[in-house]
Amino acid sequence: MAAATPMSPWGSGTPDIVVGPLDLAARVDEALVVQAHAFGLSQDEIDVRRHIVLRHLDDPGARSFGAVAADGRLVGFVYGLPNSRTHWWSTVVEPYLRVTGSEDWLDGSFVITELHVHPEFQQRGIGRSLITTITDTADLPRSILSAIDTDSPARGLYRALGYQDLARQVLFPSAPKPYAVMGAPLPLRRRG
């Protein structure tokens, strides 16, 4: 398992942050609080996500990393798992990738399922550290993910790391906004 990486200090008065392996099943409620602040989730959505996260963690390839402040507070997390064409996410995106000729990205790819940093701690390199750390341990040649299809900080981060659009305007059942599916070769591109 990867060792924790100290990331510090970010500035006077800001606690040090450590990025390392996270027992997400044990800290799922804290993680969902982070996600609720970062992404915006209602209590009903939190309850649904809780079940989904715990089910994903049953996958033997699932892994998760967290960013923890000096006081022990979880301020960011990422988790993902190797793609399987039988997974719900994969079955939704597959027809869109077929249209763009990028369906082969569904094989040998590590899926980033969630990546969130609490707003108070954003733009300090934590998101970049989380996603590069998890993909470095993935032992697969590439990574795929979906992000709301808009010009967001998440899309900016993914592009900076080498992710490119594989499909746009992807509609997930019950999601109000369309998503973009993005893929990148591993290891992810480093700054500079």
Ligand SMILES: CC(C)(COP(=O)(O)OP(=O)(O)OC[C@H]1O[C@@H](n2cnc3c(N)ncnc32)[C@H](O)[C@@H]1OP(=O)(O)O)[C@@H](O)C(=O)NCCC(=O)NCCS
């Ligand atoms: C996306 C997210 C995880 C990024 O976390 P972060 O810790 O703020 O990101 P970092 O500080 O590591 O930024 C790394 C890179 O992302 C890009 N980025 C970050 N914030 C950005 C912003 N506001 N605008 C444009 N690009 C941005 C930049 O390329 C940045 O590199 P740089 O610092 O060299 O310019 C965070 O913004 C977040 O939690 N957003 C809400 C939830 C979300 O959208 N999650 C993703 C779901 S798909």
